[in-house]
Amino acid sequence: MAFIQNVPFFSIILSMISGIFSSALKRKAARSVTIVLSAVVLAMNIMLTVFMLQTGESYTYMMGHYPAPFGNEIRAGLLESVMASVFALILLMSLLGGLNKIDEQIQEQKQNLYFIMADLMLASLLALVYTNDLFTAYVFIEINTIAAAALIMSRQNGHCLAAATRYMIMNLLASGLLLMGITMLYGITGHLLMSNIRESVANLFATGEYHTSLTVVVVLITVALCIKSALFPFQEWLPDAYGYSTPSSAAMLSSLISKSYIFLLIKIFYRVIGMEVVVSTGMTNILFLFGIIGMILGSVSAIRERDIRRMVAFSSVAQIGYIYMGLGLGTREGVIAAIFHMIIHAAAKSMLFLSASGLIDVSGDIKQFRPLRGSGYRHKAAGAAFTVGALSMVGVPLFGGFLSKVYFASSALDFGGIRAVIVLAALAVSTLLNTMYFLHTVISIYRPATQEVPAYNAPSKLSSAALWVMAAVNVALGTLSVPLYQAIARGLDMFS
């Protein structure tokens, strides 16, 4: 066994240890620990990705030297290591880009707690990506939920407390459903390790036994993870949670936490229940339907919104709809397009939240569109980053969002029938709506200011640098996406 194969375990345990030890550290030290940690995790996972590309085989990693079915397992493949690298990169950039706002908005003596939560969130993200055990996944989902609620309420105003409460209530309902689903699945199959459950479910599916129970399990688990990742009818908690929390938190919530739940859902579909079983229960049709509705209604809400950060938050609802639409096709190409869009959206949305807050900062802290005029000149990095993110989300060629739309459309055409027509129509309408609100904002930040600009502090150098890097990453994702697409495709084939 090559030493590099220890990376999944090392990165999880390192994040947990950093979180625990940060509780004894002062805020500056805790901050450095978190930043170094995410950089180290990023480097290790990139090394693992290179290794996986060379060997091309996934492997399982036994925890605590107990063989299955008693022990706990970690499993690593190409897709897992790519997702872990993306998560670590985005966490690093969101923290660097939002450090000045964390300093400003969070009480000084509580700042080390913020970084502890970021560490624990990274640990749970990595565990969700790598674990091969369904119950471990449940426990880390709960850690993720607690960390996310703490990240929302770290900015101590009424909006954030209320948003955190709403977030917790929705997530606790979802956790209950998920635990019930896992319990029932354990009841029918007698296993908790994903690969063992997969075998039993395949047997049960072949004999037709427990068909109703399996359907109930699929519905419970899917609905739970849809609530947690804010698919359309469950998006009620999202705009406040993303719109009022500190920009780093908003970036992490939208780009990391909701994406980790979608990744886990894809993992459960492929590695626990089996895509053919899920398709036979009809759950993918429901995901497809709500994905399409979310795409349209999320954009409509974003158009009606006057506050730029809440507008970006509503756009998340629409983008999550895209991802579920791809997943709802139920084909290999559809799921690859969904994972690709997950990465593109994660990179773009974290940047949009950070740059929106940068633009607000140089415009006198008012969240209307008119005072934002000319802010693109006052804060060049934020202006450029917002433009790149907006172009990517609208789907202008050369940017990531364009390619994911192409992949969605081509996978729908492969699927054929009425569904292809629906996807193409929804893509067209949604692109039109995206253009309306995103390009309107981009144009207004580059128009000359019509009113006196209140005095503002010069934008922080660190966050400007982080925004430039993020913009570069987004452009790179758009132009060099073929290797990424191929890596996802290979990773997905390794999955089952």
Place this chain on the structure above:
Amino acid sequence: MAKLFAEHLYETVSIILFGIGFTTLLLNRNLIKKIIGLNIMDTAIYLFLASMGYIEGRVAPIVVNNVTDTSAYINPVPSGLVLTGIVVSVSVTALMLALTVRLYRRYGTLDIDRIFVLAKGDEE
């Protein structure tokens, strides 16, 4: 219906309790009652799990008198899951209670709809 209660008493009861807890957590406007609902919901799942691991006529899996034959004991895995689940639900309950205290001190009410209305009018 009667058959459900006769043959699967624990499972049926736990699903009913789950429904009660779930609807309380979802629909009740009082934050404290929501938390009670959360605990009822979680406990119902633990009952479901524990009843799944219990085998009639066997004892808890603690070795006494050197009986190592597995057929003497119940399945220990669900009990382990219940213990883990209890730890999780204690933590989320603590977090929810802390949030409730914060909100009550700020707005002087436990009614969640009222809190959202008041929070909307808050200065940022």
